[in-house]
Amino acid sequence: VSTQSTWGIRDETLRFSRKVLDTPDIDETDAPNKFEHLLYVPVGSNRGSCGALNTNLFKYLEEVSSPKMQILGIGKKTLDSLPKILPQNYNRSIINDMKQAMSFHFATYVVEHMRTFQWDRAQIIYNRFHQASVQRLALFNIPKYQDWKDKIDEESTSERKPLAEGMLYNLPMLNALTEKGDDVIEDFYDFHLALTVLNAVSENELSEYAARIIAVENQLGNITNLMQEADYTYNKTRKELITAELLEIIGTMTAMNSGGTKGLKKATFW
Secondary structure, three states, rough: OOOOOOOOOOOOOHHHHHHHHHHOOOHHHHHHHHHOOOOEEEEEOOOOOOHHHHHHHHHHHHHHHOEEEEEEEOOHHHHHHHHHHOOOOOEEEOOOOOOOOHHHHHHHHHHHHHOOOOOOOEEEEEEEEEEEOOOEEEEEEEOOOOHHHHHHHHHHHOOOOOOOHHHHHHHHHHHHOOOOOOHHHHHHHHHHHHHHHHHHHHHHHHHHHHHHHHHHHHHHHHHHHHHHHHHHHHHHHHHHHHHHHHHHHHHHHHHHHHHOOOOOOOHHOO
């Protein structure tokens, strides 16, 4: 599964959150060698008829599974499937009944659950909406707070030029953060982590609706084709039966009219 490489972000807050939090992409097969504890947060759907939306999600988790993997699922489908697919790695799922719109409050609730795990890097996996018929798997890598803070302290005092990507893109931001207290810095980290979660669950919800619309349209098309085939088969069978009955009647009448004294008599027949 390829990671989303271009970020045409509809939500400008995520564009900034990516500079703050997102770590460089690495080969996921090397992640168990680099990190001791890995937390995966797959965002699934609550309903079926979503095409390959959930299938691609679970297939990716199977490909990157390792003994160091811990899974915190979001959505009812993760609760239904992951305990069977990855029972050794699955921990629990968070379910949103979707009766209300996704909110920052729900995102902070997910962050609180993430804090109950011990992890060196978290990966949020969700389906990003591109168009009605295209939803692609996207990943967001989150470093643990202490590693992130240590990197800020190191880079803010470094004489090296800021990198073109990530949180080092803006040196004034780094300098401003180092002047704040630890509580403020941790709140800053939690705020952008919650924004990232909110964007992921919102994008996945949009993808779910789009996938269900396409799936239902395909199902309606299949039903229409089946109805047409059924009508064709019915009409063909009906015509064959009518033709057979007519041939039988015509054959009988022909035999009666041409039989003379040896054949059937019309009076006797009726």
